Amino acid sequence: MNEISKPMLYVQQRDIVLPGDLIAEGKLETTSIYVYKEGNRYYSSVVGMVEVKDDKIALTPMEHAYIPRPNDMVIGLITDVGPTYWEVDINSPYEGQLPVGETILRQTQATVDTLRKFLGIGDQVLLKVIAFDRLKDPVLSMRGKGLGKITVGKVIEISSMTASILLFRKRSLVETIAKETGTAIFVGNNARIWISGGEPLMEDLAILALKKIDTPDMSSISISDIVDYIREEKAKRVKQNG
Amino acid sequence: MGKTGLKLIDENGIRIDGRKPDQLRPISMDVGVLKNAQGSALVSYGKTTVLAAVYGPREALPRHMTLPDRAILRVRYHMAPFSTTERKSPAPTRREVELSKVIRESLEASVFTELYPRTTIDIFIEVLQADGGTRTTSLTAASMALADAGIPMKDLIAGVAVGKVNGKLVLDINEAEDSGGEADMPVAMMPNLGKIVLLQLNGTLTRDEFKEAMKMSIKAIKEIYLIQKQTLRDKYAKMTEEEKEE
Numbered sequence: 001m002n003e004i005s006k007p008m009l010y011v012q013q014r015d016i017v018l019p020g021d022l023i024a025e026g027k028l029e030t031t032s033i034y035v036y037k038e039g040n041r042y043y044s045s046v047v048g049m050v051e052v053k054d055d056k057i058a059l060t061p062m063e064h065a066y067i068p069r070p071n072d073m074v075i076g077l078i079t080d081v082g083p084t085y086w087e088v089d090i091n092s093p094y095e096g097q098l099p100v101g102e103t104i105l106r107q108t109q110a111t112v113d114t115l116r117k118f119l120g121i122g123d124q125v126l127l128k129v130i131a132f133d134r135l136k137d138p139v140l141s142m143r144g145k146g147l148g149k150i151t152v153g154k155v156i157e158i159s160s161m162t163a164s165i166l167l168f169r170k171r172s173l174v175e176t177i178a179k180e181t182g183t184a185i186f187v188g189n190n191a192r193i194w195i196s197g198g199e200p201l202m203e204d205l206a207i208l209a210l211k212k213i214d215t216p217d218m219s220s221i222s223i224s225d226i227v228d229y230i231r232e233e234k235a236k237r238v239k240q241n242g
Numbered sequence: 243m244g245k246t247g248l249k250l251i252d253e254n255g256i257r258i259d260g261r262k263p264d265q266l267r268p269i270s271m272d273v274g275v276l277k278n279a280q281g282s283a284l285v286s287y288g289k290t291t292v293l294a295a296v297y298g299p300r301e302a303l304p305r306h307m308t309l310p311d312r313a314i315l316r317v318r319y320h321m322a323p324f325s326t327t328e329r330k331s332p333a334p335t336r337r338e339v340e341l342s343k344v345i346r347e348s349l350e351a352s353v354f355t356e357l358y359p360r361t362t363i364d365i366f367i368e369v370l371q372a373d374g375g376t377r378t379t380s381l382t383a384a385s386m387a388l389a390d391a392g393i394p395m396k397d398l399i400a401g402v403a404v405g406k407v408n409g410k411l412v413l414d415i416n417e418a419e420d421s422g423g424e425a426d427m428p429v430a431m432m433p434n435l436g437k438i439v440l441l442q443l444n445g446t447l448t449r450d451e452f453k454e455a456m457k458m459s460i461k462a463i464k465e466i467y468l469i470q471k472q473t474l475r476d477k478y479a480k481m482t483e484e485e486k487e488e
Contacts, residue, residue, distance in 0.1 A: 016475060016478060018389065018398065018471055018474055018475070019352075019389050019394070019395045019396065019397055019398055020395075020396060020397030020398055020432065020433075020434035020435065021434070022434070033357065033394075034394055036354070036394075036396070038396075038435070043397075043434070043435075045354060045394035045395055045396065046392055046393075046394050046395075047389050047390070047392065047474055047478075061392050062392060062478065063280070063281070063390070063391060063392025065298075065299050065392070065393075067357075067358075093298065093299040093300050093301060093358055093361040094301070094360075094361070095301060134359050134360070135310065135359075135360075216478045217478075
């Protein structure tokens with residue numbers, strides 16, 4: 001009985017698959033939306049890397065568009081101020097909306113002027129997605145610990161694949177970079193990273209290290225590699241600055 | 243003799259450009275050639291060179307064009323003024339509008355548009371040099387650009403044109419064979435799934451010739467498909483190597 005229900009896998013751990021590649025046959029457990037089924041065969045729909053774990057398949061695409069989900073933490077850029085809300089670019093096909101009611105501003109005070117004073121076009125903000133159902137644009141919130149306008153540090157954008165690996169599998173890499181450079185690093189679900197808290201030089205070093213791991217081959221970069229890299233670059237820069 | 247009275251195949255069965263009847267032109271492909279596009283590809287079948295760029299999924303403007311349950315595909319097939327021997331006016335011609343539609347419908351068979359409702363995926367196809375078979379080259383390039391952009395799709399699409407020249411079936415026809423030949427049949431497929439997404443026929447073929455032409459094109463499409471896959475894989479392998487050299 002077990003023999004029949006076991007899927008036949010055509011891929012190995014860390015294989016790169018392309019659209020149309022056969023992944024498995026039989027009954028397969030997968031949560032990836034990038035795996036599609038035709039009859040009892042499972043195919044990949046993107047260029048990505050497969051991870052096999054006890055007959056379960058996870059597929060990390062090399063590139064993908066960010067689709068908001070409730071409770072995601074995102075770093076947004078204010079693009080427009082409306083009468084009772086802000087339009088926020090969240091690095092996604094869908095533009096986010098931040099209603100006044102989801103900020104510390106009182107709704108009775110809301111005029112375009114007060115809204116503009118509170119958050120202007122071009123401001124970067126750390127927000128949480130509270131609702132998104134594909135029929136309406138994602139609704140964002142500023143109510144919560146740590147959420148709000150970003151006033152210090154730097155924000156960078158990395159590839160979507162690196163972001164999902166840093167978020168879900170290799171948190172230790174981020175922690176190491178933060179520790180080595182004495183900065184605070186926040187990785188948003190929408191592939192934007194906020195680096196803050198250190199001296200400008202240290203922040204730049206953290207960005208350099210993050211860019212260094214932002215390659216398709218990042219799984220082969222070890223923590224000691226990145227520590228060595230930061231120390232090396234640090235020494236170079238300290239020497240230059242006399 | 244062809245329509246124009248030109249002799250396009252010699253006594254030994256060798257074609258005007260020195261190929262055998264069932265031989266493809268040299269094919270070259272590259273992906274990720276444009277930095278600002280989400281995905282891009284440059285594909286050449288012999289002298290025919292096509293550049294494809296994909297932007298999106300992104301917010302569609304004007305908004306009323308969007309669909310509530312899926313993304314729309316917008317395809318613009320365009321020939322550069324310098325792509326032909328005589329200057330082509332840059333304004334879109336009837337032919338270009340029609341080819342944009344044909345290519346869009348072929349791509350729609352493969353792309354999972356339902357994953358991105360209310361958005362648009364824009365595909366720009368620019369023919370840089372035209373020497374026959376531009377629509378199939380364009381489809382090959384567009385599907386690679388889509389894969390490079392990370393847009394989910396059932397399979398890559400590869401295409402090739404089969405023609406009838408001097409009463410003989412020939413693969414991957416060039417401009418001279420297209421204008422001087424008796425028939426031209428572009429075919430595009432999703433090779434891994436074995437599904438045909440584009441089939442047009444200009445001219446006449448007998449039933450047997452049609453069957454033979456299909457056989458030839460399917461064989462060639464499989465060859466092109468292998469190059470497509472290798473090119474996409476190489477992009478990631480190459481980036482890894484560069485990283486190591488630094």
